[in-house]
Amino acid sequence: MTLAQPTLVDSGSAPGVEQPEQSTPISTAPRSRWRHATRERPTSHSFRGDVAGLRAVAVGLVLLYHAGLPFLPGGFVGVDVFFVISGFLITGQLVKEIERTGRISLSAFYARRAKRILPAAAVVLVVTTGLVWRFVPRISWQEIGGDIVGAATYVVNWRLADRAVDYLAQDSQPSPVQHFWSLAVEEQFYIVWPLLILAAILAARLLRRDVKPILWVGLLAVALPSFVWSISETKSSPAQAFFMSTTRMWELAIGAGIALVGSRWARMPRGVGVVIGWLGLAAVVTAGLFVTSSTAWPGYAAALPTLGAAAVLAAGAGAGRAGPVALLGTRPFRWVGDLSYSLYLWHWPLLMIATVHWHGLSVTRGLAITAASVIPAWITYRLVENPLRYSVAVSRSPRLALSLGANFTLVGISAGLALLVLFSTASGGSAAARPAPGAAVLAAKPLNDPRGRVMDQVPFITPDPLKAKRDLPDTYRDNCHQDQSSATVLSCTYGDRNSTTEVVLAGDSKVEQWLPAFQALAARNHWKLTVYIKSNCPLSSAVHLVIDTKKRYPSCTEWNRSLLTKLVADRPDYVVTSQYSGTALDTNGVQSADAMVAGMRRSWTALAAVGTKVMVVANNPDPGFSVYKCVDQNRSHLSSCTFDRGRHDADRGYQTQKAAVPGTGVPMIDLFDAICPVGPCAPVIGNVLVYRDTSHLTSTYVRSMTPRLAIALAAVGLPAR
Structure with a gap:
């Protein structure tokens, strides 16, 4: 939280400084009553x-x-x-x-x-x-x-x-x-x-x-x-x-x-x-x-x-x-x-700038x-x-x-x-977006591919770190990413609107980040691609919490209820989801992974009951720092911006997904080997910046993984090329 400024008006110690001038010509009949009160006792505002x-x-x-x-x-x-x-x-x-x-x-x-x-x-x-x-x-x-x-x-x-x-x-x-x-x-x-x-x-x-x-x-x-x-x-x-x-x-x-x-x-x-x-x-x-x-x-x-x-x-x-x-x-x-x-x-800017420095x-x-x-x-x-x-x-x-x-x-x-x-001068002078292979430089089985190792310096980086925060899925541009304050279900539709095959992306921003690859596949395979996204809100009928504050997140719970009702009525062919959150509230109001797992399974079961096939994309880990900021400050020493590959298995969202999948018939797609082929995880692969913030992939890197996503989807029952 942040704080307020001191009172902005003299408390009366300077006589005459703030006396009224050039009054508005509006008067009232009972002025004498106010004057009488003033004469009776000294004003409390001396x-x-x-x-x-x-x-x-x-x-x-x-x-x-x-x-x-x-x-x-x-x-x-x-x-x-x-x-x-x-x-x-x-x-x-x-x-x-x-x-x-x-x-x-x-x-x-x-x-x-x-x-x-x-x-x-x-x-x-x-x-x-x-x-x-x-x-x-x-x-x-x-x-x-x-x-x-x-x-x-x-x-x-x-x-x-x-x-x-x-x-x-x-x-x-x-x-x-x-x-x-x-x-x-x-x-x-x-x-x-x-x-x-x-x-x-x-x-x-x-x-x-x-x-x-x-x-x-x-x-x-x-x-x-x-x-x-x-x-x-x-x-x-x-x-x-x-x-x-x-x-x-x-x-x-x-x-x-x-x-x-x-x-x-x-x-x-x-x-x-x-x-x-x-x-x-x-x-x-x-x-x-x-x-x-x-x-x-x-x-x-x-x-x-x-x-x-x-x-x-x-x-x-x-x-x-x-x-x-x-x-x-x-x-x-x-x-x-x-x-x-x-x-x-004065105190606040000095503290904040010192904190950064x-x-x-x-x-x-x-x-x-x-x-x-x-x-x-x-x-x-x-x-x-x-x-x-x-x-x-x-x-x-x-x-x-x-x-x-x-x-x-x-x-x-x-x-x-x-x-x-x-x-603007700094970002305008940086390298413009150039074609770069990204994940395409990696082998079909990318694990341990030396081309995924970190290099201290590369000829160029796309997107440039100064522009990374603008390398976003189209949902932000198209105003169909719902924020935390509202429960209204927003949607965008891409691909072939008249297609008989409907693929839905539903959940929080961790499934939303995969939209660029899904858009390419929808165009190529003639899918109708519908997107339902809400910040910090996974597809689950559990009682949700806001990640940062650990307080109840009622708009997420309500959004899930409304969305599930709509999906059950619409009966899309496929629903693909992912998530960052790993816990929810149980019936005793205690935060637990089991409560989230139960909520995920309830939603999946309701969709399966109407013939919709659900698929889960494994959550990619949080590196623990803002990658694009680190890369901008260490363009000649990118090894300063690596993170431990073990963060993937330790990620709470991923652990919860793994716990929820068994016995449900819901497959999980894990593309982490193409995100981090070799430990420690490199911030730039194939001249492409991998992360655009502390946990989300750049749209450019996701787009470079489109062929890998197609193969993974086809392997679990969604024909894609």
Whole structure:
């Protein structure tokens, strides 16, 4: 998991910096009620030492978690704390503006945000681009360049959400700008919330009502659906839910709700405030200590740190010096809180780039880098953040502030585009795809064929490693590869659509990788070839798990149910399957290979009952590293990118297939000898790159094995030439 940025708005320590300018000409009748409340008690949004200190707690949780401290497995809850603080402070400023003028200025609002967040963010993006160019292998430049553009335009959270369920991104490293996702979430919330406030002001004017109850209606209209959606999406797709703004807005809304109550929190009995405040801080710390990466997040579990932070904010005014401010208001906490935004921006890219450069980080080294990030953070805070935030000229002119923000945004976008251009130049200059024999260089019986041995250097490699991730089956281009989030059965049809012989490929991406060879055979043998593929989802009626998270995978179970019903009704002549997964859940909810075997056999039996012949292609092993990345970095020393041939027999998917086949009449085709003729397994055979990622074969290599596949299919009852 990745984490959020510190609150992006001054907590009130700089008088006059963020005062509203050029208000929208909408007023309300009950302005006097707001003013009366303001006169009655000091506003709760004047400087709050506990708020500054709470930011320090939040960023401390984030930094120590990222550094790798094992006793803080839930440090990512700092994101939730920051969202609450941000909602509280931003809404408090808007409420003060309504109290004072009866209106709000969108231009002034966005100008304040632009001068506050964009300059420092752009500086970090530019420096990160340079560090990536210098220290990160070029194979990653394209993906990171796109991330930088997404970070600069505040949509990177959706890019990361898509990647979280993208099977093609299984070997992606955490992006050095991944932490910008939370900034994107906030900006998306602050597109919606000020517009709702304007609508509430207009409604109050038309209805001649107090604006505050209408603001509550607008806030609940955001918070409740977001909370419900957060629970639902976290249950079905937690990796995606983590990054989505729609699953996070309720957290910002809780902070906004605390601000709407306003000065009335100060009327809380002091004893009650003290208890609530300290309990709230304890809830935040408890979440950091006991929540783990296996906790479905955000969902309802995020309520613990979220409500804890809200309790600290609500109780602060009433608790006085006996409350959490006794700790949070101390000079060290306030200093870290003031530095938190820059500190957050800098620590993550430094950690991630160091991780790639040193191939991992120890806790000691992680802590050292995190501590060192204070230096660029302090420099950015003193030379970029404060000078622009406190500039009188920029503060007085929303137009100037917005122009400044736009220019810094363009700088960030340009940095990302520069990295994309550098990658394009590198990949464009690499060898173009050339005809290469691949597996065709091997003997009819390839085992121990010396032509399959590893060579340190070859004249050219097809596909070039920089282009390997694009060497895909046509199902990706044709949009019939179903992702993990949906159970809808998608299909593509190739070959002769009017043929009386229908061959089906069904299962996960490990059978999908064989499509190029099957397409060639379908054209040659006049088959109707139909493909049903879902990420990480084998053809089995078992109760499935997501491989990475080991959590239930209900959309896979449902997809299998629907697909089996369709196949039984359609009665294709042949179904060919393969799979990566080796285990499923048994009736006791325990993960086991036996449960997967039983589920596979049930599906096969149902198909055999209607006359469909099932065939299994043996799973090829995971080399244990990203082959194409290794090859790109070791073009003159390819022996650095070999793997043990014994990984095939040890592969869990293959072992499960072997256990399921006996007694079923289902044959298994094993072409591994043509993938790895001689140990250790070579990354390039016949000038063709064998693997395109950590476990899938390149389409080019699969295509070169077409004649071998034809012979194997014919041997088990599917006539092919």
